[in-house]
Amino acid sequence: MxxxxxxxxxxxxxxxxxxxxxxxxxxxxxxxxxxxxxxxxxxxxxxxxxxxxxxxxxxxxxxxxxxxxxxxxxxxxxxxxxxxxxxxxxxxxxxxxxxxxxxxxxxxxxxxxxxxxxxxxxxxxxxxxxxxxxxxxxxxxxxxxxxxxxxxxxxxxxxxxxxxHDIGDIVLPELPLLQERLAPVDKMLIDATLEAVLQAGERGALLLGHGAKSAKDEVLAFAEQTGWMVATTPRGKGAFPEDHPQSLGVYGLSGNDKAIEFLNSNGHKLIIVLGSSLGELATCNWEARLTAGKQLVHVDYDERELGRCYEADFALHGEIAPVMRELSAGLAQAGIGLSAERKMRLEQLYFARLEAAAAALDRETWNTRTAIRMLGAHAPEQTRFYIDIGEFMTYSIQNLLIREQQQFDININFGGMGSGIAGSLGAQLAEPERPVLCITGDGCFFMHGLEVITAKEYGLPIVFVVINNARLGMVYHGHMLQYERCLSDFSQQRVSIAAVAESLGVRHMQVGSVDQLQAEHIQQWFAEGVSGPLVVEIVVDGNEIPPMGERVKFLQGATY
CATH class of the missing domain: 3.40.50.970 (Thiamin diphosphate (ThDP)-binding fold, Pyr/PP domains)
Incomplete structure (x- = not known):
């Protein structure tokens, strides 16, 4: 052998x-x-x-x-x-x-x-x-x-x-029988954290990082038990259903105004951070107001993340799910639950937000944000959104409404342009039965777009939505916001992505208006029995400024 x-x-x-x-x-x-x-x-x-x-x-x-x-x-x-x-x-x-x-x-x-x-x-x-x-x-x-x-x-x-080299017949190596596991969090520390939660009462908040996705059920149970409002980091998006009355949406890069306003305010006494390293993109450039005047509970399985950016009053090194189960059990033992009055108040605020969002969508003109919102509104319930790196990413973080059965993936920390195109293939292989919708851009497509051929060769039914604004949009707008000028080379003559897909023998279509991006169209993309990928080119001008202001502020501070 x-x-x-x-x-x-x-x-x-x-x-x-x-x-x-x-x-x-x-x-x-x-x-x-x-x-x-x-x-x-x-x-x-x-x-x-x-x-x-x-x-x-x-x-x-x-x-x-x-x-x-x-x-x-x-x-x-x-x-x-x-x-x-x-x-x-x-x-x-x-x-x-x-x-x-x-x-x-x-x-x-x-x-x-x-x-x-x-x-x-x-x-x-x-x-x-x-x-x-x-x-x-x-x-x-x-x-x-x-x-x-x-x-x-x-x-x-x-x-x-x-x-x-031939090494003959050998006995294959064996792994240790016992897998290494984290030791349970110290009971005294759990009890002290529980006491802080009890003292906070309704004045608490949750901020969920990517690690919280490993404990979605436990986080949801704790949130509904306390009635606390819940925000996520960009990578944590999807750890909590965004159509839930207690959802604030995303805090950090391209965050939702209500999430940023709430977490930076003094409206709560305690914030629990689950599974986040609390880096630049997760914290609006390490915003001091996130923890000022509040107690901080930070839970992470990587001890190196605790205290690295923010000093925690309660630093819990361990798995998130068992920690949240113990806190919920302690609350139940103390007779704590969401009051009917607060539940009604939260639902009233939520339905008001829903009505405002629906009215806003009806008034939208054709642009990147409108396209992203319509993709979110009409995608199947089980969809995994795989987001690439670019201007469309900021709109996706802010405007996709991820429901309970949906998933959201983004390599925001070190993913390069085109990483979402490639990553979506791995995602489809990992969960063959789940619809995968990759949102990418023309710049990303020029880097790694030929992986749609790989998807075709392996019969992977991924929908690749390519936002084509004929420029490196995030670079262009970021440069204009920071320097008020940029090289003409940041843009290029528009290339038809649909025509490229046609030349590759890949199913394709081109969308250039709201009327072409209705529920029935998106349902056809994921019709049963369809095999192989679909490339959907969405043609926009891309002149609107994307929601990336916090990132620009950070770059300006590093430059001047």
Missing amino acids: RAIEAGMRFLIKQGVKYIFGIPAGSINALYDCLYDLPELQAVVAKHETSSGYMAAAYTRITGMPSVCVGSSGPGATNLVTPAANAWKEKLPVIFITGSVPLSRHGKGGAQELGADPIFAPVTKLSRMVMTAEELPGAIAEAYWTAISGVPGPVHLSIPIDIQM
Whole structure:
């Protein structure tokens, strides 16, 4: 048995199903052994960077480690960006890159590069495998390292001769029987937090980060028990149903006015932050008013996040779900629940907001915001919205109304332009039955749009909505807000994305008005029995200023 086959058999044993990447000479021994391993499916992308974003999305959604493969040299360096993204998102992605034969190292082989030190700053482990006999164990070590403690990516560089060497029949490595788990939060700290919650009464608030998505039921139960208002960070969007009477929407980058006004006010005495690192984009540039004059409870499974940006009165290192269950149980024991009067008041305010939103939508003119709002209003109940990086992102954060059964994904911390296009493929593979709607832009499409061919080749029914404003919209508007001028190169002659999709043999349509984006049209996009992707080009002028003012303020402060 070749060494690389033994390594792949170990991964199969752990439940790994997909190998994302691009084949090439220095890694082809891995792809060759897949002929004999039907349990592993190769997902061959159009760019290594895209494959890394696919792997990250798959892992984020399933919780299963994924594998991403690239060749030596440029194939490896193309994977550094998605490795950094997985590092920021704490995702256990296993990156494997090829290398020239070990016996030829240092002799000027084609595309020779020592990749392991390049990956080291953005992985939990990065090393070169030096012997064939250690390769299966090295993959087992990488897998265990990726999932242990705070998860994160790992990287192995494997010379091609090491991959191909026959090591005979071996016993595959075993992982430890007991998975590492966080110790329960100290009971005295839970009790002290509960006392603070009881003292706050109705004057409390919740701010949910991405980590809170792991405890949606527990968070909803606690919120309805207390009657507290709930906001999310941009990455936490979807952790709480935004059609709920207690929802404030998003706080932070492109946040909703009501969320920013409420959390920055003195209307509450206590704020509980769940699963957020409280970085720039989550906190309106580390806004001091978020915690001023209030007690702060911060819960996170990564101890390094506690106290990094805001000093917490109660810093709870642990899993969010059991913490919220204990707090809810304590409230129930104390006889605390949402009063009928407060419930009625919240519902009245909510229905008033709904009426105002419906009236506003009826009055909308055709622009990016209108298109985003209509996508949110008419998408199927189970939709996963996968948002790319650009001007449309700010409108999506602020204007998509994510309902209880829907999901919202965005790589806002380290996702590059086009990462949403690639990530949506990983999302569809992770949940084949859930509709996936990727919102992207023309600039993103020019970077990684050819991954729609990959979606076509694997029969993935993703709807790619491309907002075409014939410019790098976020860059253009940000530059104009900051400097009041910009280069003409930020814009370009409009290219028909629908025509590009047609040339690729992909289903497509072009939308240029409200009348073409009604409920019946969007329902047809997701009709049963339809296979393969659909590219929907939405043509807008894009002259309106997107809701990105807080980001511009931060850049201005860093510049002047």
